Amino acid sequence: MLETLKTTFGFSAFRSFQEEIISHILEKRDVFAVMPTGGGKSLCYQLPAKLMEGTVVVVSPLISLMKDQVDAARENGIKAAYINSSLGFEESRDIIQKLREHRLEMLYIAPERFSIDSFFNLLKNIPISLFAIDEAHCISEWGHDFRPDYLNLSGLRVHFPGVPIGAFTATATMKVQQDVTEKLGLKSPFQVRASFNRPNLFYRVEKKQDVETQVMGFLAEHRNEPGIIYRTTRKSVEELAFFLTANGIKASCYHAGLDQEERKRSQDAFNNDEIQVMVATIAFGMGIDKSNVRFIIHADLPKNIEGYYQETGRAGRDGEKAHCLLLFGRGDIPKIRYFLDRIENDTERSSAVNKLNQITRYASQYVCRRKQLLAYFGETYGEEKCNTCDICISNLKSMEITTDAQMIMSAIIRSGERFGAGHIIDIVRGADTKRIRECGHDRLKTYRIGKNKEKSHWRFIVDELLAKGLILQEGDRYPVLKMSKTGLEVLFGREKAFAVIKEVTETTSPSGNEIEVHQELFERLKILRKKLAQEHHVPPYIIFSDRALHEMASYFPADPGSFLKVAGVGEKKLNTYGAAFISEINAYIKEHPYIRIPERPVQKQELKKKKGETVDISLELFYQGFSVDEIAQKRGLAVSTIAGHLEQSILMGYEVDITRLVDPGKLSMIREVMVRYDTWHLTPVVEYFDGEVSFEEARFVRAWIKKEEGNPG
Numbered sequence: 001m002l003e004t005l006k007t008t009f010g011f012s013a014f015r016s017f018q019e020e021i022i023s024h025i026l027e028k029r030d031v032f033a034v035m036p037t038g039g040g041k042s043l044c045y046q047l048p049a050k051l052m053e054g055t056v057v058v059v060s061p062l063i064s065l066m067k068d069q070v071d072a073a074r075e076n077g078i079k080a081a082y083i084n085s086s087l088g089f090e091e092s093r094d095i096i097q098k099l100r101e102h103r104l105e106m107l108y109i110a111p112e113r114f115s116i117d118s119f120f121n122l123l124k125n126i127p128i129s130l131f132a133i134d135e136a137h138c139i140s141e142w143g144h145d146f147r148p149d150y151l152n153l154s155g156l157r158v159h160f161p162g163v164p165i166g167a168f169t170a171t172a173t174m175k176v177q178q179d180v181t182e183k184l185g186l187k188s189p190f191q192v193r194a195s196f197n198r199p200n201l202f203y204r205v206e207k208k209q210d211v212e213t214q215v216m217g218f219l220a221e222h223r224n225e226p227g228i229i230y231r232t233t234r235k236s237v238e239e240l241a242f243f244l245t246a247n248g249i250k251a252s253c254y255h256a257g258l259d260q261e262e263r264k265r266s267q268d269a270f271n272n273d274e275i276q277v278m279v280a281t282i283a284f285g286m287g288i289d290k291s292n293v294r295f296i297i298h299a300d301l302p303k304n305i306e307g308y309y310q311e312t313g314r315a316g317r318d319g320e321k322a323h324c325l326l327l328f329g330r331g332d333i334p335k336i337r338y339f340l341d342r343i344e345n346d347t348e349r350s351s352a353v354n355k356l357n358q359i360t361r362y363a364s365q366y367v368c369r370r371k372q373l374l375a376y377f378g379e380t381y382g383e384e385k386c387n388t389c390d391i392c393i394s395n396l397k398s399m400e401i402t403t404d405a406q407m408i409m410s411a412i413i414r415s416g417e418r419f420g421a422g423h424i425i426d427i428v429r430g431a432d433t434k435r436i437r438e439c440g441h442d443r444l445k446t447y448r449i450g451k452n453k454e455k456s457h458w459r460f461i462v463d464e465l466l467a468k469g470l471i472l473q474e475g476d477r478y479p480v481l482k483m484s485k486t487g488l489e490v491l492f493g494r495e496k497a498f499a500v501i502k503e504v505t506e507t508t509s510p511s512g513n514e515i516e517v518h519q520e521l522f523e524r525l526k527i528l529r530k531k532l533a534q535e536h537h538v539p540p541y542i543i544f545s546d547r548a549l550h551e552m553a554s555y556f557p558a559d560p561g562s563f564l565k566v567a568g569v570g571e572k573k574l575n576t577y578g579a580a581f582i583s584e585i586n587a588y589i590k591e592h593p594y595i596r597i598p599e600r601p602v603q604k605q606e607l608k609k610k611k612g613e614t615v616d617i618s619l620e621l622f623y624q625g626f627s628v629d630e631i632a633q634k635r636g637l638a639v640s641t642i643a644g645h646l647e648q649s650i651l652m653g654y655e656v657d658i659t660r661l662v663d664p665g666k667l668s669m670i671r672e673v674m675v676r677y678d679t680w681h682l683t684p685v686v687e688y689f690d691g692e693v694s695f696e697e698a699r700f701v702r703a704w705i706k707k708e709e710g711n712p713g
């Protein structure tokens with residue numbers, strides 16, 4: 001498995017759960033896996049395609065995604081094809097022919113095909129190694145993406161009882177998981193729920209003031225980096241895209257109001273790095289497979305945390321750092337409320353309102369953003385600080401604002417709790433507006449009481465009071481400010497009010513690779529990548545990821561051997577693109593004779609960590625009382641592998657009850673032989689006992705002696 005990972009995909013270590021999932025598939029066990037976007041789900045069914053007899057059939061809902069995935073698989077030298085409605089009759093026929101001749105390792109297919117009986121019959125005559133169901137949550141009516149076509153897939157288990165089914169998705173509540181398992185007829189599937197943590201994403205929330213200025217400021221720090229800006233309405237999408245273009249940014253837009261042709265053109269331009277920024281409504285979604293999206297800006301408040309998490313999840317799929325910025329203005333809340341309040345079903349409406357409150361809290365609380373996001377998915381984030389969100393890298397300072405709070409509150413009460421924030425601030429600052437005069441608010445005692453402070457200061461105070469629930473905002477179209485019970489305590493001077501100020505202390509960036517990247521070479525490699533992409537008719541990121549280019553611009557792999565070490569470079573890619581990139585790198589080295597070529601850190605680190613995780617799982621199961629054989633069976637790993645895990649645990653000093661592994665009588669016999677012959681070698685010991693002592697037992701005893709006594713003699 002590891003070898004195929006390297007030679008075909010060019011990766012040196014598995015990501016979390018990939019190894020376990022793949023080994024179960026190889027043993028023909030069903031799998032249900034929930035892994036976040038970018039978690040590496042496709043590898044879980046692409047790698048088996050290389051190792052198993054027959055064809056892996058992948059069911060995938062989106063035509064655009066299918067083509068991308070097939071392109072990517074082919075670039076890695078996997079014989080893959082797809083059948084969907086975009087193909088002509090002849091093309092489909094050719095593919096079916098190939099399928100019949102067993103010349104395909106993977107076939108991607110749209111779910112509606114399975115509504116045709118003849119299609120089942122066709123597949124029945126072909127050796128199939130696995131059915132992989134992508135976006136498996138689409139089969140459940142409980143999910144948010146139900147697709148009736150997916151129901152056809154219930155036939156798979158009936159027609160192909162012996163073929164394993166792997167269900168993959170990035171979102172599934174427990175309820176959906178159960179439903180999917182039932183509908184697909186999965187038989188005690190190996191289940192995985194990976195962590196939703198995305199360590200390479202940096203989360204930041206800023207007060208929304210002036211979207212255009214804020215976006216331009218952000219882009220100035222992220223020159224030439226591709227990213228997506230989400231806005232709520234089609235109009236705001238178009239206006240922002242227009243504004244950016246007018247200011248020299250290559251931007252385009254995407255929303256459901258554009259016709260299919262325009263949407264496709266826009267998306268292709270983004271995929272091919274022809275435009276930098278895509279301004280879009282959330283209609284721009286599932287079809288994004290681009291791995292080098294470097295930032296996501298939400299210029300308006302999303303409706304709920306699920307949506308926010310999914311949208312930000314589109315950044316940094318290549319594992320390189322990426323930024324997620326949310327511009328949060330309280331003015332967005334009533335706009336969303338306006339729509340939510342029109343939901344007819346009571347439970348649905350209150351659940352939607354509840355979700356809106358959650359995302360509002362996410363944006364306004366001074367709590368680690370990562371912690372909050374993970375908590376939403378029922379996960380606890382173990383560390384105290386993530387150091388990759390605005391809260392964790394800021395100094396939080398508390399400031400008393402009781403007097404200012406009382407001024408605002410008094411204006412609210414004296415004007416009858418019937419006005420919005422803008423007007424209340426006008427009163428406090430003593431603005432001379434028509435509305436103030438008409439209402440006679442210039443005669444209020446609080447009029448002009450706060451004239452010497454800026455409007456933005458008062459906006460800040462109002463926001464803080466709202467965040468703390470000291471005042472309330474009610475109504476949707478024309479929201480008005482009202483007092484809360486706790487707020488009255490402050491107004492009457494019985495309680496103090498405090499605001500928290502966020503002072504950014506350090507500009508830590510998200511974890512990613514910290515090697516120095518030669519920017520000029522990186523840009524040159526990007527140009528080369530784009531040129532080759534055009535020639536080969538694939539998007540640039542399918543040729544090499546940004547991460548791969550970063551590595552090239554850091555370690556200068558100038559010969560095939562070192563080029564193979566780059567993440568994502570397998571044999572096929574080395575053969576297809578290696579020469580072009582190597583010669584570009586060599587040219588750069590020649591032009592810069594004094595550059596220092598750094599030593600590549602040994603990749604073992606990653607492997608070791610992976611190993612650590614998997615050792616931990618085995619040890620945990622051992623603690624739960626399972627035997628070595630049971631653990632091996634449960635994990636779908638060889639007995640010798642589990643024995644290795646426990647051996648390592650003993651050596652690392654974990655409490656391992658040796659008597660559960662080796663009978664005490666045997667233990668002392670084995671120990672005696674090892675001591676007598678002064679050897680750590682297992683074979684002579686096992687041979688000495690002539691079948692009475694297993695290799696594993698000898699291994700455990702050896703580790704135990706090493707730990708307990710230090711040496712055999």
Ligand code: ADP
Nearest residue numbers: 011013014015037038039040041042043291317
């Ligand atoms: P998902 O389908 O779960 O959203 P993908 O399968 O698209 O995720 O994988 C996301 C990215 O991670 C891809 O660029 C892929 O090449 C990369 N990737 C997958 N597995 C590994 C691995 N073991 N090591 C390094 N990169 C990987």
Ligand code: ZN
Nearest residue numbers: 368386389392
């Ligand atoms: Zn944090």
